[in-house]
Amino acid sequence: MYRMIGTRDPPAQSPPSVREEKDFDQVPTAQSTMADSAYSFSLTTFNPSGKLLQIEYALNAVNSGGKTSLGIRCKNGVVIATEKKLPTILVDEDSHKKIAVLSEPAGIVYSGLGPDYRVLVRKARKKAQTYFQKYKEHAPASILVREIAAVMQEFTQSGGVRPFGVSLLYAGYDDDGPQLYQIDPSGAYFGWKATAIGKDSVSAKTFLERRYNDDLEIEDAIHTALLTLREGFEGEMDETNIEVGIIREDKKFHVLTPAEVKDYLEQAE
Structure with a gap:
């Protein structure tokens, strides 16, 4: 075989070292941070992994900063309960409510940012009143929940707002x-037999999975709710730092008084 004059074989290339392969596969931390920051302030733009980061941040506000709240559906009613820790003893506890009545047969509780919650309560009450004035009956749960979720979802796709x-x-x-x-916060909603939200929601759900059964009645559900909150509660739990709301077959939502909460706490011990 003849070789052309003036040509040379290309120099042999050694295989990349382990260090070189590792460096090639790694994505620099600075680049990933810059990529995330390019999407973190945009509400209407998905990042390359298909997420709206502002919604992720809203969920972080619930899961990291929100006090634990939970709900239990039973045979003859529903119980919702929540932690209510005041920042200082100087705060008037009557001015700090976490459970709200939306209409006669409906109540609501939150975990996350209190000011955002108050805006949603006001909007939800208005929708409940509008339905009652138009149809002369209270809105079914599925309709009112859908309306609340629609308001929250709208704030995930509009400019100049946040979730x-x-x-x-x-x-x-x-x-x-x-x-x-x-x-x-995304506007997603689901029906539950029992669930929890807030910073200790994972451990609370695990506890509820062990204790829940379809034959629970309202009194047992109240005790189960208090025991679940106690699992992750820091400090002493009493009637001043717990709120409980219930609705029975009479279809009238009722927030328990501190005296009633105290009685149930004593029974749950």
């Missing part, structure tokens, strides 16, 4: 029986 930094638990009673729903 609501709260997750909600809705407790209601309609012609289909007791209803418990969870609504997240």
Whole structure:
């Protein structure tokens, strides 16, 4: 075989070292941070992994900063309960409420940012009143929950706003029986037998999975709710730092008084 004059064989290339292969496969941390920051302030743009980062941040506000709240649906009603820790003893506890009545057969509790929650409560009450004035009956749970979720979802796709930094638990009673729903900052909502939201939601759900059964009645559900909160509670739990709301077959949502909460706490010990 003849070789052309003036040509040379290319120099032999040695295989890349282990260090070189490792460096080639690694994505620099600075680049990933810059890539995330390019999407972190945009509400209407998905990042390369298919996420809206502002919604992720809203969920972080619920899961890291929100006090634990939970709900239990039972045979004859629904129970919702939450931690209510005041920043200082100087705060008037009557001015700090976490459970709200939306209409006669519906109540709601939150984990996350209190100011965002108050805006949603006001909007939800208005929608409940509008429905009642138009149809002369209270809105079914599925309709009112859908309307609340639509408001939250709208704030995930509009410019100049941000998602609501709260997750909600809705407790209601309609012609289909007791209803418990969870609504997240994205506007997603689901019906539940029992669930929890907030910073200790994972351990609370694990506890509820062990204790829940379809034959629970309202009194047992209240005790189960208090025991679940106690699992992750820091400090001493009493009637001043716990709120409980219930709805029975009479379809009237009721927030327990501190005296009633104290009685149930004593029974749960």
